[in-house]
Amino acid sequence: MSAIIVAVALAVGNSLALWAQIQARPTGPAVQVMPVDALNSSADDFVSGIARGGREVYLTSSRGGGRQRLYIAERQGDRWESPQRIGGEVSDATHVGGATLTMDGNLLLFAAFQHELGGSGRTDLYSAYRSGDRWTRVANLGVAVNSADWDSQPCIAADGSLFIFASDRPGGSGGTDLWMCRREGNRWSTPVALRILNSSADDMAPVLAADGRTLYFASNRDGNFDIFVSRMGPDGSFGRPEKFAAPVNTPADEYFYVPLPDQNAAFLSRTTPAGDLDVFFVVPNPNPPDPVLMVQGTVRDASTQAPLGATMTITDLRTRRKIAELYSDEETGEYYVALPAGRTYSITASREGYLFYSERFEVGRDIAVNPVTKDILLTPAERGRTRLLVFFDFDKAELKEESMPDLDRLVEFLKAYPSVRILIEGHTDDVGTDAYNDRLSQRRADAVKDYLVKQGIDARRIETKGWGRRRPLVQGTTEEARAQNRRVEVSVIQ
């Protein structure tokens, strides 16, 4: 009987909320908030992290015994498969949960209370790395990050460059507060309180969207827990938080607003009339993050097609800022990365024993296909061949500044393999005469050689050849075809 009353009340409540939404916003689709039955149980359930382009969600649930445990659920088409518990060393604790992952899904941060590995006090933050289907190298983040107080609910940026978490340690604004650590090489910086976001009440459940700048969090500064959003500016500081309207926020408690990178939708966790926490789906997302393009693919050996674990670097070619460093899976070679729209990037993959691979990648403002697949082939060092990302002004042979990262990678490769000799080949498009293009392509190949020699590479190890327009990569006279044909390639000749 009570279940019927609750169901009727929910239906009436949702209807009223939807009606209010329709009245307040006469244009645009109404925001709908629906429970995700496949993820929910009669106990607490909340989604705190996603990975692999939103294909995987990480659920914390106290089903089956009251202890919080981590679960993973995979998306198959439009539905979610039944959550599977994550066992092993990650779960050796009284409570474990609040998982967050880098977009490639290879680095996991989570919180645990009374973990067998020990900690700095009460609930602490831990990390683990994916190896195939297992989580390995489980470790406490240490006293540089953890305090003797409650440290929990981490959220890591898609590229792993920073993470934000909740803590009730001294030095905040009262209650639980949001704190941020940035990656400094192989360690994390000392946590800094995000004062513009924190209040004297409890601020928690941070979720950083895949764009790396839109932060969602929960706060009970107005009574019950509601969802707020704040955006990071170019200087790296967050703006004043704004509170979501209904139907996202209700008189119930809302936590963990997790936007999906490839859909205009989000997960939300909310207390139900029965008193437990359930996962809901919000569509469309009324405060979406900046659009991102999900790029996924596989790194393989060009000869054997065997999957390879490789270090991958994503650089914004306009700002020359390295925006992500990630690793393709050692066993499957898979990688995932989220790229904000409206920019041009270089994607570079490298691995010991192989010649690096670089490619220019443009993400337009309008993302029509999401995600896109880009597979990468690495050639073995002894017979490698790749395209160099070098840039020249029109009709010039002087290297532009943005060419330096790839040239420096080539220098490192040649120093790592001192017996290797290389051939640098310049190519032009089909504009101009053969004689002119031959000279221009030769001068450009020579410019690359000159840079390498200045960096200490023996000139006798480098040969150059200008092919002009005689060896186009693709046929055609479109600007896109011509851009692909204007290139410098390097190949190992010994």
Next chain:
Amino acid sequence: MALALAATLCLLVLLESATAVAQEDVLRPRGAPVVAPWEEPTPPVLLGIEVGGNWNMASQTLQYSPFEPTNTPSRLFRSGSGFSPTFNVGADVGLTPQLGLVVRAGYDIKQWGNSGTGEADCADFLTGVVREVPVSAEWTLAAHYITLGAGLRYNLTPQLWLSGGVTVHFHRTNQQKEKYSVEDPVGGCGFRNPGDPFDPNPYRTLEVTGKWNVPPMKGSRIGLELGAGYRIMLGHKLWLVPRVQFQLLSSFREDVSSRDFWKPSEGIVDVIGRNASQHSLQLLVGLWFGL
């Protein structure tokens, strides 16, 4: 008794501390909200059933008139102790966030007893020679009551609370058992049957059960109850509540009985029981349901 009470309270405090630590999790730094009944917006009514045990302690002053019999086992009636069951149904009505009114009705059995050995005079009626013979005796008394109680509950924490109140024990019946024995190889001495004053035989072993009142501890009583309890949430509107309480009960009224304990007879002796009291330490476990 005080040691047992202190140990129980320490256990409750330790349980409280351990549970407070265990409540922290990755979502809530101060633990999951415990929806205790007194925290509900509207003070609810809880109904509960309890089972448990009494540890009973009894004592009285015995006077004998005109003389104290030599058959020393009778002195065992001066004090006794024992364990017995109790059963309650109750209701808990929240008055304020911390304060509640608790009423209970139950069936309570107080049982206590004693045993011991001694020596008795055994006089040869022909020679007048008096021998000392070893005797032993044991007895138990179970007093059955219907109880009614009312009291106040005050919460120290959402789980741990103290309580105090009054109880009325309506006496239903006494069941008692007495067992006597004497080692007299010569013969001629023994206990008389207290249940049959016309039975002239001396008994070397005598076991008597019945509902009559020897020693004279009978009648209804009132008392004070002081205790502590701890609520463990088992589910939605369901709690497991272990609790401990001490019952300080009123004394029995003075009672006089006349007995001729021994053969050869030493004469009828009036046994006067004064200041007879009995108190109990109760340990109970209850299931409470929220309405």
